[in-house]
Amino acid sequence: MFNNKVLTKNEIIWNAIIFVAVIFTAIEAPFSFIFQTKIQKWQLVSDLIISGLFVGDLIFRFQKKREQNMKFTSKGHRLKWMTLMSVDLIASIPYDILSYALGFHAFTYFRLFRLVRVVRLFEIVSHLAFVPKAIKFTAILTVFSVAVHWISLCWIMIAPIDQAQVIDRTSHYITAMYWTVTTLTTIGYGDITPTTNQGRLFTMVIMILGVGVYGFVIGTVTKMVQDGERYKQQNREKMHDLASFMKHYNVPERLQQNVFSYYNHLVTKRLTENDNKIINELPQALQSELSVYMNMKLIRNLPFFKNLTSSCLKEVAGALEQKYYGPGQTIINIGETGSEMYIIGHGSVEVILSDGNVVATLHEGQIFGESALLHDTKRNANVRALGYCELYRLDKEQFDEITTRHDELIDRISSLTSRRSGDRSERHSSSVKRIQQKLKEQEEAA
Known part of the structure; x- marks a missing residue:
């Protein structure tokens, strides 16, 4: 400590x-x-x-x-x-x-x-x-209040108030605190003044001290507020610059939406725009470990990873590989043997069957390709990026290594795979019923 x-x-x-x-x-x-x-x-x-x-x-x-x-x-x-x-x-x-x-x-x-x-x-x-900003602010305000309390008690001891003017102890104390606050804040109404040399000397010291203390407290609080708003102001300026850039070069509206969407994602994901710069100045070993914790923040709140142990989350975060895809780019091809799953960090993807039908649209925080981690099966659908996507890839080899130490992860994957298989069966059954109903209607019409 x-x-x-x-x-x-x-x-x-x-x-x-x-x-x-x-x-x-x-x-x-x-x-x-x-x-x-x-x-x-x-x-x-x-x-x-x-x-x-x-x-x-x-x-x-x-x-x-x-x-x-x-x-x-x-x-x-x-x-x-x-x-x-x-x-x-x-x-x-x-x-x-x-x-x-x-x-x-x-x-x-x-x-x-x-x-x-x-x-x-x-x-x-x-x-x-x-410590967090709220705790810091509370602690500083509390210490300042104790300082006011001590000065008030010193005033009572050095320049006691005429007992005839004081009804009770509480009034005596409040009167002394009133003098302390007005003196420290340099207001000084003059309704309470020292009558002895000791009291006058003490008052002069508090006056001089009050200027510094008052300035320190105001400066500290102002700095804390400014620190909280600094990154927000930087982001607002960056958005304004981006808007000016788009307007100057006549960038199409579709592309503008993609750029602003991705930048908003970066703002919510990162603490500041200096995140990467901060860790890049450190040794490679420390960079790798800090990157793990940055990935942990990404996956910790995803429904799939909730309630997993911290050690399991840390190993998964360390195994994730960041990937980027553009609009229309194929991420998974039907028929190929899968060896990885993906977590969507930003953007949307669509799942397409061999007949060209879109059966699902997945968004930020969702997972796809997970069945490849359990079975050496071929992909049964294409997955294509709808816009600019940021994905995190988990390889089967690394998954197998992690699950040797964390059984809860393989249980979670199995549960998700079974649920999605059930959903696909239901969709297939519904499709068959719709086709049969349509054929029946055509026969009756004929």
């Missing part, structure tokens, strides 16, 4: 749990200290839970280090890791429970040691680059 490491899903969830525990402590501990509240039962329960979480965090870190067999590359690296472990160890002490058990409720400084848990927050925040 170091800063240059991409977090797994489990690590993100665990860090989120620790984050909530730390934020709770960061809010409750200084509030209880400033207002000198007595320990309540709910505080004992929460302190026990949070202490248990930090014990679990300590164990989790040790297990992670043992699993990865990590070695320290320098003394600084070792010191950093030991410091983090020490923080977890100190943070796991149930200070509220100890205070309550020892009976010194008034010894509030001891309870304040719980704030050592906040140190863990800095490491969690350093991982925000590797």
Whole structure:
């Protein structure tokens, strides 16, 4: 769990749990200290839970280090890791429970040691680059809210409000927070002003700090919004350029539709137009492995591949070969011995019998030619591209190798083949009945 490491899903969830525990402590501990509240039962329960979480965090870190067999590359690296472990160890002490058990409720400084848990927050925040945008935004907003909370409590301590003007603790706290927000946002209505030198000095520091903090928060949120819209804007500009290109060269409408259709497919399939450029800068071995995961995203949501194990999906994705076909181009010829199946990534194909009848039209996400993977039979229909198609080919030899380790794949292929054979039999029976009915009508007419 170091800063240059991409977090797994489990690590993100665990860090989120620790984050909530730390934020709770960061809010409750200084509030209880400033207002000198007595320990309540709910505080004992929460302190026990949070202490248990930090014990679990300590164990989790040790297990992670043992699993990865990590070695320290320098003394600084070792010191950093030991410091983090020490923080977890100190943070796991149930200070509220100890205070309550020892009976010194008034010894509030001891309870304040719980704030050592906040140190863990800095490491969690350093991982925000590797989490989804919504989580990142929520975390930044939460940390900013805690900062406002702390400044408000400091204002109460340094420049206390006249108790005659305050009815209750809640009003006291809200008044202090109101001052903090107006000062940090540089609005400063002037209805609440410091009356002591300490208060004035503190206010000046917050004013200067507020300019930077306010600018940082606004800049961070703006950047996150712009990052989300950047690729959409690039795609809109590309579509506009394509439209201008088509108009300038008087491209036929049919071809325009094919071009726009394929480009829309690329937009939905890729994260950005730099996907290939990103992986092309990596070594060949890494390129191959990343390509597997790009193919996995393609096939994972197809009905045929749903509920298959991740290891099976990964092997299938690694075996897929990308193919392109133009309008009218034959993909499968009737009578030839098949040795592969195809997944339609983009476009449509039509299935044609020997008599020229079109019996099916297949679209994006559908599969054809699968019977060749189970039986060395000849193709019983032609398959032809209706437009520009992007297909993914799975070879029989690779399929046989995968099914030796994953029986569920051969079961799925068998089920699909049987179902389609049944559909063909029904269509054939219906055709025979229609022909017989037509002959009967002709005889009666004669």
